[in-house]
Amino acid sequence: MRDMTERAVSQTATREPQGSRARALLKGARDQFLRHREASVLIVALVLGAYFASASDAFLTHANLVNIWQATAPSAIVACGIVLLLVSGEIDLSVGVVAALSPFLMHYAIDFYSIPAIPAIVLALLAGTLIGLINGFVTVVLKVPSFVTTLGTFYFITGVVLTTSHAYPAEIPASVDNAIGTWLGAGDWAHLAWGLIIVVIFHVVLTRTRWGLHTIAVGGNPLGASESGIRTGRIKIGNFMIASTLGAFAGLIEAFRIHTIDPNLGGGTGLMFTAVAAAVIGGTALAGGSGTIIGGALGALVLAELQNGMNLIGISANPYFLILGAAILLSMIANVYLTRLRRGGRVGR
């Protein structure tokens, strides 16, 4: 894309005098900006960071930065799966409770069935994958809209978590309360590392692999994608499985971080809504066909900064929701407007 703009700029430059060269450069910059929707979210994240840093000395301290990335990582990780699903034209409302379920499964496996630590963790993750498979199967094969399918699994899994745990928190099993726990979330750096690794992996998956391209195709033109021979059902089911597995993983690292297994992790729907909000603020359209992983991760960062910063400068947590609501509405309006700009052909020619 860059070389195209450069070419366009140089063509204009050879044909026209100096004055319009600056204008061409400006137009090129605007086109780049519109094309990389993540850029606007990055700017918001930076401006927010600068504002809170100037308003509170505590904001840029090491301890607070740890707080911010620990709040960012789980929603960014879940947002990766949500973005893939939204791009392929589906949604998953159950990821948040899968996150609550997976540490319990690890706990049950270790403490009730004497399964060793690592296999128990793998089991908890695979249970997430299986829930994704079921979500995908019901949606794709039985043709229930994913909103309804995952609303059903959301309540069902909530029921499973609350019944089996009797709605009481559990302790982290001893066999994982060691280096494993540190690596998987108890360590200060663990959230940052996992968040970055997973975001980079799924950014590459969405933008540089056949899977990502077909995900966009399936969401952008479902009929056309299947006419091209893409197995659309497989792509969708796969993305449900990825989203649910990431949900399970986010639940595990959160359990290790707070050092307890909480049946109301993230307030039940909290993690899911934060992740969807992050994806939407990051420029992902609910209609399918477009969205970015980096945007979703930056969206998660913006939300974490807001919550943290407002806390630091002494605003009560309640206006946070006002700002969150306004941010979602504004970014969606901007999204629709930018899409129309592009469709109108005023960008990128």
Added chain:
Amino acid sequence: MDGDTKRDVLRVENVAKRFGAVTALSDVNLRLGAGEVLGLIGDNGAGKSTLMKIICGFHRPDAGRILVDGEPVELKSVDHARSLGIDTVYQDLALVNELSVYHNMFLNREPVFLGRFLDNRKMRRLAREHLADMGVRIPSVDVQVAQLSGGQRQAIAVARSVYSQSRILLLDEPLAAMGAKEGALILDLVRDLKARGEVSILIIAHNYAQVLEVCDRVNLLQHGTITFDKETAKTSVQELTDLVVAEYRAARQGSAGPAGQ
């Protein structure tokens, strides 16, 4: 029908297809010669789409058979038909608006490295070369398909099919919803393809006049069977229109009586 089975790249013999109580195709015989452009016309509900979907492997016929290069084949899927060189440019073009021209050109046939990573550089280069080779002019292969005109989109869909080594190209209503200028662009593309002689083309269309411009031969599909097969030079728009109108009149008289489904 004249013999010489060998030179026919595609033959449809006695094909029938029913959907429940509805007979879409009763008995279709059709042949497509090597390098030939055949126009398949017929009114709505005549069975054009069904026939096309059988040839491209989407539907299986209830009776009859399909021969490719004189060999009977049982088309199991769209992918299978495509592997035999039969490809379709659908009315909706199967293009993804959100993707660039070069990604659309290679949709589901993307060159990759290390097994799964997209070779964007190669796709971009090949798409640029191939489109230039076919005389398709677009601003850049990097633009999103959403930014192109209807004719450009159609041209890209055709170019994609040709590029994927298809020898039998089915064009489904290529001129539908297209302005005169855009339509001319597509007809030029078909003429170019014909001149190259690498592909045989079956055009499904409503618009007789424009179809006659590029087709070697015209078939008329009525009530699920081919009722008319003539070389373009030996027929006229008037004759085709008369046939369809006669069918309409007959149907109207028929429905006045007790028959009529």
